[in-house]
Amino acid sequence: MISEGTHYIKRRVRSGAVDAHPTEPAIVVNYELDAFVLGENGEPVIGDHKECQKVIHLKSLNSNTDCRALAKEVIHKCNLIHETKLYDVEHLIYYLQTRSTANNKIKEEKNQLGLESSPSSIYHICGLMPEDKASLAKIDEYIEMLYDDMPQKVRGSGFILKVTCDKDNLEELSSSEPTMSALARVLREEYRKSFELSSNIINIFLCFSAYKIFHKMLIDHKICLLCVEVLEYELNRYDKLKNQIVSAPRESKQSKVPTPSKLPVPRSAPITSKIIRSQIPISASTNSDSRRHSASFENVKQTVKDKTQKSLDTNSIKTGMSGISARSPDELAIHQLRRNLFKLGKNQDQALKGAVELIYNLTIDKTMEEKVVRKGIIKLLCLLLDRTSTDLLLMSIKLLIQLSVYKEHVDKMKKYLVVEKLPKMFMMKNPSLENYTIKLLYNLSFDVTLSDEILKVGLLPKITELIGTEENSELVCRLCYHCSMDDRSRALFSHTNCLSKIADLLLTFNQYNLILAALCTNLTLNERNSQLLIAKQGLKPFVQLAIDTSDLMYFKILHNMSSHESLKPQFVELIGHFAHLVTILKDIECIIECVGIIANVNVPEVDFKELLESNNLISWMVQFVNNACKPNQTVTDAQLLIEVIKLLGTVSKDENCGELLYEHGTIQQVINLLKNQKGDDELSIQIMYLLYQLMCHPITGDYIIQNTECPIYIIGLMHDPNIRVRKMSNYCLDIIKEFDETWTKKIRAAKFCWFNAYWLNMMKNECDVPCTKPKYDHNNEINLYSYAHQAILMPEDDFMYDKDDNIEIMSTKSHTNSSRPESRNLEDRFDYELDAFNEEQYNIDSYDDDISSIGGHLMQKFTNNIIHFTE
Structure with a gap:
């Protein structure tokens, strides 16, 4: 006062x-x-x-x-x-x-993303009203409520959840061991009894799991494994209700029609029922009553129309009620089950999302990750992919991405058909969900089976639509690269719209993209893909890009394109650039690709002699072949040698180029390579193809057959284990037989001994004596009985050629997953088709002279040893 x-x-x-x-x-x-209260003298009396x-x-x-x-x-x-x-x-x-x-x-x-929730509750809190307030000071009261009946337990857990939503309270709550133990115990014992209670407690622990400092406390209370149990229980509950709907009896929506009797019907019985007609006699209506009857009919028609309109209005108001009342009891029961299933799934989504997120946070510890995998988390996550909640799907895919790093986990995902459940993620039109799905698919695509499964379920068009997007563009290219590893999958890319996008990105992208270039390298192995890639801007921009950057991947792309017949004419006017690059480039791998491009363009429009002379390419090749005869070659030099021999085989189709090689002495060096090569079937095939082309010309052919030992080496390759080498050898021997009759007899004798070696050895009683590979003496005479061992080891079916065999050479390696163009097809190279064995090879009578010189004494011995039976 x-x-x-x-x-x-x-x-x-x-x-x-x-x-x-x-x-x-x-x-x-x-x-x-x-604030001061001043007295009479102006001094403060009371202050605040x-x-x-x-x-x-x-x-x-x-x-x-x-x-x-x-x-x-x-x-x-x-x-x-x-x-x-x-x-x-x-x-x-x-x-x-x-x-x-x-x-x-x-x-x-x-x-x-569909993640925005009301500001009053980031987590759905069960058992509380929005206006209910919670305080950290009352935490003991909330813990006591957990020991009460179920509604109070739910309410108490709701208050604790509200307290934990404030991150400032987490440290103090975590230090309270009774609080954490009580929550873990209630969750372990009561999650089967109340979904609301388990949802609240899981969200409480989820607040703690967001910070790594609390992970040890959660792991000690086994919260992560508890969440797996809750997931399994709730999913089983959902599936059980779903199975009830599937197994519920169904009645036909149509009205029940009496089942027709299966008893035989008498023939005299009428087919149709008798039509009931009016009983009013016709004579009852006279002419005088016609006007009255007409007026009566109009009135009746108007009355019916009014009643019909009234009935329609009534039905439009009571459509729902009439539909429900028309249902049978079984249909009503199924309808109610469906409503319950929808409601259960909607209520479960938030809690299941919290459980998955908590597991995701705690499985940073690899030991905990192994434990939850053993508890069956992968199966549960695959089941969750059938849900429709965006938040739940996003969290499930995140956890699957984390688990898909290990092959053992990927094998389990394969078992539960995870790829078949991913197409719907792209139908939800959620950018974040699509990006995480791409990450999961990328991890799964390292498995060849799952990579094929991605293509089977039709995900390729959805994936290729994301090429060029700002987010995860490189990851999409990596995924496409994995999906383009075999020929069948490459063909599927031609049915998408991605090739024009890839071409634009490759030509306009400011920074070099290795993954995009590697993807193009795979795709251009398919002819249709190559056509679509250059359909918009043509071939010249790609050639200019390769020249400007001197990058190996761009040269590989062009090398693959040049292997397709439909694109070879487009390389004609640009082939001079590659010939010039061969002589000036320093990177030997780029030189290999350039030489391969020139070798592939085997079209008549190219003047190879002018090309070789104008760019000094002939001198470069001659020098390289001479150096190749020296020992101690590196692997890269061997690859380049094969490409150079391919190029020589292409240019030697021109007689002028063949004479040019003869003048430079390249032919003898090539024959020396054939003589000295050891086990390189690819190189042998290329050299024989080159010699075949040279033997088709008079000057070079006469030189090779008469003045070199080339025929002897080719005869030796006639019995090579590789069928392609044997085919190419037979082609060359046919040309040699046309040039010289002397070699014709020797070749016939060699073939006879080869095909009859087993019989000849029987006659000499030498079946048990091991034979070695045929050798030739200095007089070029063929060792006639040295083929037995090879003939025994190699059955006749292995070296006999069928008339309809496809003749493909230039490669002895599988090209299934290779980035290298396939080898030449000799059916395109030759003007005739080789019969497997012509008549002279099978007709022994035509070889009388040869046989007499080969083994006449054996025939005599065989005749003398015939056993004669007496009558």
């Missing part, structure tokens, strides 16, 4: 700091207020001190607001802020403006 001598109250205000509001677009002004705050809401603040002007307005209207703090206020307003823009962006992203 104020005394009688007091006069007035004095107030003094001291301004303090100015801060930004933590959550709202507002400025908080701190100030101190001193108080710290106060004033909140200034900036309702007009947005991204376009002028911060300086708004700061001046705030200072002008609020006398608690001095003018000297103008720059401080302006800085705070700018900070609030930036924070507001960022929050709006996050909110928009959440809206797109």
